[in-house]
Amino acid sequence: MLSKLQVKTVEKGIPNTAEYRMYFKSNQGYISPMHDIPLYSNFYTKVCNMIVEIPRWTNAKMEINLREPMNPIKQDIKNGLVRNVANVFPHHGYIWNYGAFPETWENPDVVDPLTGHKGDGDPLDVLEIGERIAKRGEIIQVKVLGIIGMIDEGQTDWKVIAINVHDPNADKLNDIGDVEKYFPGYLNATNEWLKHYKIPEGKGINTLEFNGEAQNKEFALKVIDATHQHWIKLMMGDVKPFGLSIRNTVIGAKGLWPFQMAEREINNREFKTGTEPPIDIAVEKSHFITTPQQE
Numbered sequence: 001m002l003s004k005l006q007v008k009t010v011e012k013g014i015p016n017t018a019e020y021r022m023y024f025k026s027n028q029g030y031i032s033p034m035h036d037i038p039l040y041s042n043f044y045t046k047v048c049n050m051i052v053e054i055p056r057w058t059n060a061k062m063e064i065n066l067r068e069p070m071n072p073i074k075q076d077i078k079n080g081l082v083r084n085v086a087n088v089f090p091h092h093g094y095i096w097n098y099g100a101f102p103e104t105w106e107n108p109d110v111v112d113p114l115t116g117h118k119g120d121g122d123p124l125d126v127l128e129i130g131e132r133i134a135k136r137g138e139i140i141q142v143k144v145l146g147i148i149g150m151i152d153e154g155q156t157d158w159k160v161i162a163i164n165v166h167d168p169n170a171d172k173l174n175d176i177g178d179v180e181k182y183f184p185g186y187l188n189a190t191n192e193w194l195k196h197y198k199i200p201e202g203k204g205i206n207t208l209e210f211n212g213e214a215q216n217k218e219f220a221l222k223v224i225d226a227t228h229q230h231w232i233k234l235m236m237g238d239v240k241p242f243g244l245s246i247r248n249t250v251i252g253a254k255g256l257w258p259f260q261m262a263e264r265e266i267n268n269r270e271f272k273t274g275t276e277p278p279i280d281i282a283v284e285k286s287h288f289i290t291t292p293q294q295e
Contacts, residue, residue, distance in 0.1 A: 009137035013271040021072040022137050029259030032071045035248035039103035041141040050126045052138040054098040059084040066244045084283045086200035097128040104227035112156040120155040130167035141165045146176030147220035149209030175217045200287040
């Protein structure tokens with residue numbers, strides 16, 4: 001289905017500003033990266049499609065905008081300013097290609113039986129650990145390796161560990177145990193990053209479930225399937241949308257929105273043009289975190 005759609009990205013507005021948007025467009029017209037791109041590239045081998053929101057080593061907190069029609073990628077806004085994640089030493093920006101699985105949703109009205117907390121209302125986050133730095137808006141096919149359970153401000157926020165199927169190491173990595181074998185230290189660095197990245201913003205340490213131990217592929221696939229079922233109920237109108245835009249143009253659910261309407265609304269929206277403003281120099285600062293064990 002994905003290859004038939006021939007998906008490309010269309011940028012609107014000026015990067016590093018609040019109005020910047022990256023839309024997704026198929027050979028038929030604009031589509032939603034959350035609703036119109038299938039979760040599985042190959043259902044039988046469980047190879048998934050991942051939407052890359054944030055390339056490795058970058059700081060801009062980009063995310064699929066769930067509340068706007070066609071769900072473009074935008075930069076998160078905090079206190080009226082575009083948001084960038086802090087560099088928590090020794091890391092710089094995001095340490096993986098960061099993105100999301102389409103057709104998944106962590107229902108904020110349902111308690112996850114595995115964590116005891118309700119979902120965060122977003123699609124499943126994916127941490128792709130391959131060698132290549134991906135591009136924003138790229139759709140890559142990934143092999144699921146495992147999953148980390150994070151509690152973010154009292155909500156369940158799963159992080160799937162995956163690798164691009166075209167990565168030179170993909171054949172060697174088939175489950176979570178292989179990550180430490182071939183990429184020693186990566187899972188530990190991931191735990192540290194997830195726990196500490198909000199501390200420079202004045203927030204506390206994030207809690208990781210299962211004592212921070214990443215769960216295996218089988219466990220991860222069950223979580224993926226559960227969130228996919230939540231998404232199906234969302235699109236069928238069986239659960240509250242919590243302000244999410246469920247307009248889509250490909251699948252025949254209640255959210256169906258004709259291509260022509262999407263095209264018209266996006267093209268009629270006025271976006272500024274001009275030179276991209278410089279990134280705040282404070283984004284380059286390294287933050288040194290003292291944990292209770294170090295005090």
